[in-house]
Amino acid sequence: MSDREKLERIAANNDPQAYRALFEKFGPIVKAFMMRQGTDAATAEELAQETMLNVWRKASLYSLDKGSVTTWIFAIARNLRIDQLRKEKTWVELPDTYVEQASSEIAADEAISSEQERQKIKQALDGLPKEQREVVVLSFIEGLPHRAIAERLQLPVGTIKSRIRLAYLKLRTAVGDPDE
Template sequence: MSTNDPQPKTAEDWAAEMAAVSRCGDRDSFMRIYDHFFPRVRLYLRGQGSPEAVAEELAQEALLRLWQRAGMFDSGRGSLATWLFRIARNLHIDRLRQERYWVALPEGAEPAEDPPDEPYSRAESYADHVDLARRIERLPATQARLIRMSYFEAKSHSEIAAELGMPLGTVKSGLRRAFLKLQVEVCGGAA
């Protein structure tokens, strides 16, 4: 709840905010939705087992999809919260399916065998790494740096913002734009 809006919003209030987003791309309405729901969606995703950085990324993706698909929202079929949390849940499930080969080891467990001395045990893995490195190099310098800091240095969005002296929203939007450019390049223009 923002300081300018002392009364909690009802489902009808949120539906009206979404109507404004859908009808005319109202950024103020979207930011009210974002400010209210982002922490709740992130907390929900944490409760589903996502690490903090992943939960933050998925919550941001859920709200981006809300913006992109605002015209699909139908208040007659359910509340904005229900719709948004369903989007977040689906993103979480998609992420788990992509990473299904990851298995959490119990506390104190040791891996069955030592990792290989070489960072890439297969030619395909190395080729993928080289391809990704080349695509990152083709990004604008700031976006490439944000990608490296976020994924290769495992820094949170907040840490990146502090280190670079950038607003947190700028870091997040810069990462989002970088991902979209990488995705467009991989998918041959179909983002």
């Protein structure tokens, strides 16, 4: 059963078994993700549980246009980390807040290509020069803003920005050309 099917079972039947399966898969990596923001294991575990509880509660709001199940869980965990660990307001909402008009039409195509797309992103990440991958990981996993990355690596902020920009362009091309 795919993650998506498990989520559908939760939405349709409140299926606790499907939930446990998702918890076992995502709980450990979400906990690790929380710890990288610099929190202790106990708090990280609580936040991983809260992330998964959000998945349970919002299962019926999930649809394909929000990307893969992992993408959706990442966005939930990211926002919880800003809210609970950094104690800041999460201005960037979860994807489910925006209702895209064309989403239902493109959903079927995206379902077919999402695994391919995941592979392409993974290859593009692995293919980044070391110094570019480093700033991407520091952004996503450690949650560091440009200035903090600059301090950590003892480099000018402009250098960090241009490394992230280069990484962005390479990663972006992996999933198709930008609109512009």
